[in-house]
Amino acid sequence: MSEILQDHIESFLDDFSPETSDLSWELRAYAKDNHVPIIDEEVKQFLSFYLNTLKPRKILELGTAIGYSSIWMSQIKGVQELHTVEIRPEMFALAKENIERANCKNVRQFQGDAADYLDKSQEMYDFIFIDAAKGQYPFYFKKALQRLEKNGVIGFDNILFRGMISNQDLVKRRKITIVKRLRKLLSELKLDQAYEKTLIPLGDGFLLVRRNDV
Numbered sequence: 001m002s003e004i005l006q007d008h009i010e011s012f013l014d015d016f017s018p019e020t021s022d023l024s025w026e027l028r029a030y031a032k033d034n035h036v037p038i039i040d041e042e043v044k045q046f047l048s049f050y051l052n053t054l055k056p057r058k059i060l061e062l063g064t065a066i067g068y069s070s071i072w073m074s075q076i077k078g079v080q081e082l083h084t085v086e087i088r089p090e091m092f093a094l095a096k097e098n099i100e101r102a103n104c105k106n107v108r109q110f111q112g113d114a115a116d117y118l119d120k121s122q123e124m125y126d127f128i129f130i131d132a133a134k135g136q137y138p139f140y141f142k143k144a145l146q147r148l149e150k151n152g153v154i155g156f157d158n159i160l161f162r163g164m165i166s167n168q169d170l171v172k173r174r175k176i177t178i179v180k181r182l183r184k185l186l187s188e189l190k191l192d193q194a195y196e197k198t199l200i201p202l203g204d205g206f207l208l209v210r211r212n213d214v
């Protein structure tokens with residue numbers, strides 16, 4: 001359970017709209033048993049609803065892990081392509097297997113560093129889901145803006161970072177650099193009128209950002 005929601009609310013939300021396919025159940029169970037962090041159930045419910053409204057044609061995901069979120073996002077109506085980047089070869093391989101099992105032909109996987117991918121890519125996206133190294137979020141954000149279509153949206157998972165962003169008492173020593181960087185990103189965004197943003201206190205905190213000037 002995260003530090004963001006009360007446990008009974010989180011359980012209630014998770015039960016409200018449970019997994020629909022056997023593969024989703026299997027992947028969620030695998031992630032839990034093997035301590036692979038994947039999107040929280042209630043964030044998935046929210047994001048799935050939001051993406052069905054936004055109707056992105058092309059999605060970029062930074063941080064594939066076992067391919068769980070790549071699979072359901074690529075199955076959202078109207079998504080023509082989903083590109084996903086993962087640095088760890090063993091995760092990349094596991095995700096490949098799972099994506100093939102789910103028969104998601106519109107997913108393209110890239111193995112490597114998310115920041116390098118953003119530097120080299122010439123692609124443009126309607127939605128960019130940032131879920132790789134948390135300490136790199138400010139750098140990903142700057143680079144992702146260059147790859148975002150007009151009216152595009154960027155989503156960040158784990159933005160409240162187990163409550164450490166808003167409550168100093170929860171900060172773990174070894175996480176101080178990440179906490180400082182995430183706080184700086186949030187305070188800069190707060191002051192910057194060029195962006196519309198909303199911070200949703202679900203899961204570990206989810207942030208949506210879009211440019212105002214488009």
Ligand SMILES: C[S@@+](CC[C@H](N)C(=O)[O-])C[C@H]1O[C@@H](n2cnc3c(N)ncnc32)[C@H](O)[C@@H]1O
Pocket residue numbers: 037038039061062063064065066067068069070085086087088091112113114115131132133
């Ligand atoms: C939270 S998991 C992704 C979960 C996935 N989006 C989901 O919800 O199913 C984060 C992943 O990012 C990967 N990662 C960490 N640093 C990275 C980097 N610099 N470039 C690309 N991937 C990275 C990790 O190996 C890990 O598999």
